[in-house]
Amino acid sequence: MNELDIFPIDTVRDASGHLSVGGCDVVDLAAEFGTPLYIYDEATIRANCRAYLQPLRAQYAxxxxxxxxxxxxxxTILGIVREEGLGLDVVSGGEITLALAAGFQAADIVFHGNNKLPAELALALDAGVGRFAIDGEDDLRALSGLADETGRTARVILRLTPGISAHTHEYIRTGMLDSKFGTPISTGDAERLVRLALDSPGIExxxxxxxxxxxIFDVEPLADNATALVEFALAMQERHGADFSVLSPGGGSGVRYVGADDGLDIGLLVGAIVDAVRAALPPGHEPELILEPGRSIIAPAGVALYEVGTLKTIPGVRTYVAVDGGMADNIRPALYQAEYTAILAGREPAGPTETVSIVGRYCESGDILIQGIELPELRRGDLLAMPTAGAYSLALASNYNMSLRPAVVVVNDGQPRLSRRRETYDDLLAHFP
Ligand SMILES: Cc1ncc(COP(=O)(O)O)c(C=O)c1O
Known part of the structure; x- marks a missing residue:
């Protein structure tokens, strides 16, 4: 396998042995912005947006x-996806606030969440958020009450649990009956929710x-999910006269974190969903089809850059290589045994190799980024680049151990743009009255 196989499309190793992403030498980026540093390649984000939008619009207007x-x-990332013609789905008042501040149109936002707070619902209604994905009865009643009180009408899609199990880690599986998200179809609750929505003031x-x-790497459960949505929608139309103009079969496509991962072809996935929807819909009926990818747009565009600090060898057992980040900027390995790989980024990967564990600097034994990886013998000061680091890493970052969240740069054509500055100790102290 090519060492750059799963890196952003604009990644090369130059003549000096340095890694370069989006035309930017990572050694220079580390010197200018410090480490840990999250680097996002703009061309890869745009290519991933187009990989969805082009086949989708070609097959389903x-x-x-x-x-x-x-x-x-x-x-910055929001600006890029907006330029590419994508809308946004959000799950909190914070995400709504950030989107609006970045100039995102409220009408292009879908608001999800299993326990939207009253203040968040009010914020979304005031802003004119385009759609609310309602999780269940309580969520619906809360929104209806607020909308009615303020003389507004909220456009609502109902989040259903169709009873489809995807082959993925249990913490990121949401389609089964036993899930904290959505309203189950099989119990009759989803149908009752439809009735309630039709009868609720302020709700369309x-x-x-x-x-x-x-x-998820299998197209089949994702296509089955789309079929289940259409079948339910048609049944509700027939039984309750509930017309529908939107079908939203979610996101979920898998990405390659290590070379051995298969990946999921986005064109194939889009084709399978469109086919499933068309096969289940009566001819001539073309409701809006909304896909909601997150990971597959942004994960492959991101590279985490760390500097090696201490090394500890336990003879005959293991060598620990500690970097200057870890579970505070990427909790995925500790949370659900997510796998990553990394390469030497600041010099040619030559010479003898050894198998090491890449660990973080935080006070948990489980703060291990990569359990075992063969790398050239590392030394203090080496730079390590971890690909596919763009999704659910920084988004889940914390200030554990009072650490500072890293900086983020977006690179394109040799130009780095700071899109999030590194936190400072003043930022930490600012939380305390
Ligand atoms: C409602 C909803 N839509 C879309 C997504 C995005 O999923 P992914 O990042 O796997 O594409 C999620 C993620 O959990 C979600 O909960």
Whole structure:
């Protein structure tokens, strides 16, 4: 396998042995912005947006893509996905606030969440958020009450749990009956929710949504999910006269974190979903089809850059290589045994190799980024670049151990743009009254 196989499209190793992403030498980026540093390649983000939008619009005119901002959000990235013609799905008042501040149109936002707070619902209604993905009865009643009180009408899609199990880690599986998300179809609760939505003041029921999980490599459950949505929508139309103009079969496509991962072809996935929807819909009926990818847009565009610090060899057992980040900027390995790979980024990867564990600097034994990886013998000061680091890493970052969240740069054509500055100790102290 080529060492750059799963790096952003504009990644090369130059004549001096340095890694370069988006035309920017990572050694220079580390010197200018410090490490840990998250580097996002703009060309890769744009290519991933187009990989969805082009085949989708070619096969199904009334379609849109909303980027699932939970995967990673900052104003620069938002600007890029907006220029590419994507909408946005959000799950909090914070994400709405950031999107609006970045100039995103409220009408292009879908607001999800299993327990939207009253203040968040009010904020979204005031801003004119385009659609609310309603998780269940309580969520619906809360929105209806607020909308009615303020004389507004909220356009609503209902989040359903279709009973489809995707082969992925249990923490990122959401389509089964036993899930904290959505309203189950099989129990009759989803149908009761439809009735309630039709009877609720301030609510316009426009369609249905189901998201069955994340990091999925099989097209089949994703297509089955789309079929289940259409079948439910048609049944509700027949039984309750509930017309629908929106179908939203979620996101969830898997990406390659290590060379051995298969990956999922986006064109294939889009084709399978469109086919499933068309096969289930009566001829001539073309409701808006909304896909909601997060990870597959942003993960492959991101590279985490770390500097090697201490090394500890336990003879006959293991060598620990500690970097200057870890679970505070990327908790995925500790949270759900996510796998990553890394390469030497600041010099040619030559000479003898050894198998080491790449660990973080935080006070948890589980703070291990990569369990075992063969790398050239490392020394203090070496730079390590970890690909596919763009999704659910920084987005889940914390200040554990009072650490500072890293800086983010977006690179393109040799130009780095700081899109998020590194936190400072003053930022930490600012939280305390
Ligand atoms: C409702 C919903 N839509 C879309 C997504 C995005 O999923 P992914 O990043 O796997 O594409 C998620 C992620 O959990 C989600 O909960």
């Amino acid at each position: 009334n379609a849109s893509i909303t980027y699932a901002g939970k995967a990673y959000l900052d104003p 029921l426009v369609g249905y949504h189901a998201h069955i999980g994340s990091q």
